[in-house]
Amino acid sequence: MNEAAVVCKEMNCGDPVKLSGSYGEGGKPTWYRVSCNGRESSLTQCSLAQYDRTSQDRTTEASVKCTGNVKLSGGLNRCIGRVEFFDKNQWGTICAESWDVNDANVACRQMDCGSTHMITTAAEYGHGTGPTWNTQIECSGTETSLSQCNQRPFGDRRCNSTSIAGVICTGGLEVRLAGGKDECAGRVEVRHGDVWQTVCDTDWTMSKAQVVCDQLECGKIVDAFGSAHFGQGVGSVVEASDSCFDNATSLQQCSRSGFREASCGHDHDAGALCAAQIRLVGGSSQCSGRVEVYYKGQWGTVCDDEWELANADVVCRQLGCGHAITAPKGAHFGRGTGPIWLDNVECVGVEAALTHCTHPGFGANNCGHGEDAGAICLGSLQKPQITLSPAPEVNWGDRVEITCTVVTEQLGGTFTLKRSQDAFKMEKYSENEVATFIFPTVDFTQTGSFFCEYQKKLPNQVIFYPQGNIADLSIAVKLEKPSLSLTSPHAMVIYSPEKISVTQGNSFSITCSIHSTYPRGSFYLTDSTLNTSKAMPAFGHSIFYLAYFEFPEIDYKNQGEYSCVYKVNISSRSFSSEPSRSLQVTVIATSSQVALGVVVGGVVVLLLVLVIGYLVWRKRRWGAGSLVQFSNRFGGAIKRDTEDMSNRAPDARDQDSQVTDQAHSRGLEDPNAADDTPVEGVPEDLPGRVCYELEPLFLS
Incomplete structure (x- = not known):
């Protein structure tokens, strides 16, 4: 082994991996027996001894496999x-x-x-x-x-x-995808030690395939295949058990401990199709911009070599943005950062993901970020916006402007204003993002729900933007509240009085007026007390109109609470204003009628006084009675009310009283006279006769 290490080291090939193996005969070489301690940098530094090999010698040539550098x-x-x-x-x-x-x-x-x-x-x-x-x-x-x-x-x-x-x-991973266009698509193979095994498609599901995509950092699962869709593998086949494909941790554990062997053959090898996540950056929305791919935990760009509309169409469809309109090149949306993951991408246009198109592999490129590819999708086309000026509700005859606005990457297109209720249509070409449609004087025929459309013509196609939102335009006749004023007989005008008193028979007029842009109307003077109204045509000019309601000789029947209402007919429709502020009119009598009433009242008062005086006098007369003083046989007398008698003329009854008084007085002066002087006898019933002949006796 030491000798092999020196050989690998001398060849700058790392460490020895394998010592035996046949690499062919070396011809007729000179044989050496080599002995090294492993620290040498070359075999020449080792101990070398020539070796003579005989025909019966079974010694073979030495060989070594190094790790490489x-x-x-x-x-x-x-x-x-x-x-x-x-x-x-x-x-x-x-x-x-x-x-x-x-x-x-x-x-x-x-x-x-x-x-x-x-x-x-x-x-x-x-x-x-x-x-x-x-x-x-x-x-x-x-x-x-x-x-x-x-x-x-x-x-x-x-x-x-x-x-x-x-x-x-x-x-070095626990799982891989083999037989596909790249490492994110293919036959599922799992590793146990250094041995790779395929997976049976029994119980193979999308959720289990997603675990594989997650482990490989290949994005989202697109499809989970069976029946050896990516070809048959070799070696043993294992089960797709829940315990091993539940998540990344369970997959790693089974890779270390081993998978359960399946009974199916390689004709049931499972497969998976993953799609690396993509996005569009730098555009006006998520459906336009620079194409970026998320791979192995990092976002990177796509080179524009071989970048065509079909490639952009796959990108747009993968993002749910419809079809592609254009496929910009040359970092149209700005230079990206990070790796350039894809280059020389060639799509047919039917692929489910950009990474499923033909390409040399992730990271294989010869580009710079000045060649970053982009895409503009139909789904990125913004709806044209609509605005109504001065407001969604305007007055009949106003000037109205309807403005259509669109956000677009490429300017120059045709705006169309339509109404949902009918076939109304107005078109206007604009070199910018705005077009305005003007109605100088609107009437009721312009009422409706309007929306904008936008289209742009390219050399080989017409791009229709999505229909804009609806804006309702309503046209109304708004009348101000009229004013009510009163003209006195002396031509003095009182504006907006709450109440007034008018002498019966006098003449006066009520004036109704209004500021309005609608001519040829009429004023109605309404009496809310009697629930009656009187109409007069309005006259005036420009924006001020009025009418006079004359009362030549006002009478009590004209009393009431009056208000003005302005009515006008426009396009066969009748419109009325709110009632004006009310005026309460009270009719009073004339001055001659007042004087006559005063005289009559005075006479009545005088008669009343005379009657009362007479009644008082009569009561006093009957209540003032007379007292007569009588002499009785005992020499007593009853005192007469001299105060009352002193005021009366003497009559026969008074004379009798005087005679009696005289005789009585003489009797007092001479007591003996009664015996010596004869006195005329007094009748026994004198008191009764006096009472009978006189008024009833009252003691006061």
Whole structure:
């Protein structure tokens, strides 16, 4: 083994892998017996002794298979790890500052590990024990070994010690797709150790196929095939069990522990078709822009070599953006960054994904980002927008402008204004993104739901943009509220009074007026109290119209609450304004009628006073009674109310009283006179007769 190591080292081919094997006869060579300790840099430094071989000698020629000058270390298997390059009799790591997928593809191919699944640049697999070569390796991706790639030193600058190149080759994964156009389409094969096995299509589903696509970082599953769609494989066939294809972790576990063998043959080999995720960047929407592909955890661009409309059509359909309109080249949407994943892509136009078209492989290109390809899809065509000015609802006779606007990559097209209710259509060509349609004076025939269309003519086709949204135009007759004013008999005008009193028989007029653009209308003076109205044609000019309502001799029947309404007929339709502010009219009597009322009222008051006076006098007369003083046989007397009698003329009854008083007075003066002087006798019933003859007796 030491001798083999020296040979590989001297040939700059790395380490020995295999010592036996037949590589043919060497003719008639001189035979040597070689003995090395493994530290020599050349066989000439080892112990050499000539060996004479006889015809019966069964000694064979020595042979060795070396690893080559590239190996992967620190990974789970020989196809995963940090990249080490053998030079100057020692292994050293490669600086990752210029490490890309093209370099990694050459390394994987040189080691018979398939193609690149992912590159690493941050010492994920350790730093190693040897030096880091301060050399930039620049491969085109078509070389068979890293030794064939261009190598140049960094110059005065040293490589960052933490930047160590690494790679995961597809041969180091737990699963791969074989027999397809690329590593994202083909027959499903799983690895156990160094042995690859196919998968039976029994129980093979889209969800299990998606696990494979995810593990390979190939995007979304497009289809899960069976019946050896991508050809029959070799070796053993295993089951597509749920325990192994549930997720990436379960797949890795089965790869280490082993899969369950299936009973079906290779005519039932399962397959999968994955599609790398794509996007359009830098355009006006998600359906136009620079084409970018997501592969192995990184977004990259597509070179425009062989880029045609059929390629763009596949891109548009994969993104759900309809068909392609154009396929711009030359970084039309700006230069991208990152790797250029695809070049020389040739699509028929029916492929389900861009990566299913013919191409040299991911990362194989000879382009720069100045050649980034793009696509403009039909789905990216924006609906033309519509605006109504001055507003969606306008007055009859107004000027209306309808503007159509579109966002487009290429200017110069025809706008069409249509109405959904009928065959109305107006067209206008515009070199920019806007076209305006003007209606100088609208009427009711312009009412409707309008929308815009846009189309652009290309040399070999006409591009029809999607129909725009609908905007409703309504035309109305808006009348202001009229004004009501009152003209007095002396031609004095009172504007907007709330109430007024008018003398019966006087004349006055109510004026109705309005500011309106609609002539030939009529005013209606309405009395809400009696629910009556009177019409007068309006007169005026320009925008001011009025009418007079005359009352030559107002009467009480004209009392009420009045308001004005303006009505006009336009296009056989009648329109009315709101009622004006109301005016309450009260009719009052004339001045002569007032004077007569005052006289009559005075006479009535005078008569009332006389009646009241008479009643008072009569009450006092009947209530004033007389008292007569009588002399009784005992010499007593009843005192008469002299105060009342003093005011009355004496009559016969008074005289009798006087006689009695005199006789009584003499009796008082002479007590003995009653015996000496004869006195006329007083009748016994004198008091009763007096009471009978006189008024009833009242004591007051």
